[in-house]
Amino acid sequence: DAKTTQPTSMDCAEGRAANLPCNHSTISGNEYVYWYRQIHSQGPQYIIHGLKNNETNEMASLIITEDRKSSTLILPHATLRDTAVYYCIVRGKTSYDKVIFGPGTSLSVIP
């Protein structure tokens, strides 16, 4: 079962930052926070992951609270193509740790 809770849906104006929250209060010390998204029934796409430090890549930033019980995915300048379901996932770092999806957050970017 998924170990995270996310809002069911969110809206964001095009060009603004999209901030997607995730709660993972039962995360253990060796588990990472991963974010994936699924655009209109395509295959899930990896976005970013982190352990305890904030992370940034070309797609997004990940802010993890100091107690690691929650995190926020930030899309700095949302576009219409960012409309998707976003999944926050907690898992170990090895390939033995399968990705378990929850319901995710359906993000709608509005013109």
Add this chain to the structure above:
Amino acid sequence: NAGVMQNPRHLVRRRGQEARLRCSPMKGHSHVYWYRQLPEEGLKFMVYLQKENIIDESGMPKERFSAEFPKEGPSILRIQQVVRGDSAAYFCASSPPVRMNTEAFFGQGTRLTVV
């Protein structure tokens, strides 16, 4: 995720036929995972395989479904005697050997329609 190849992209089968879904992992990846997404539902884990081994099949239905990942060739998800309820998108993901800290990459899926 362009590196994980699934075929066919679309598959239509009549009730009672067999469906074979193929997944070629990214180069250098030795772990494969299969997921099912029923219409308007979330992604559900089915099975996790390494070459010639099933590691975790806790999400596989008890009957009619099987998976393999042979030493050579793609991973195969096989559904025997398909029923309408098997209509879904089936996604495959792959990841590198265990010791590497990395994400799993997904293919574009096979959409199975049972008529």
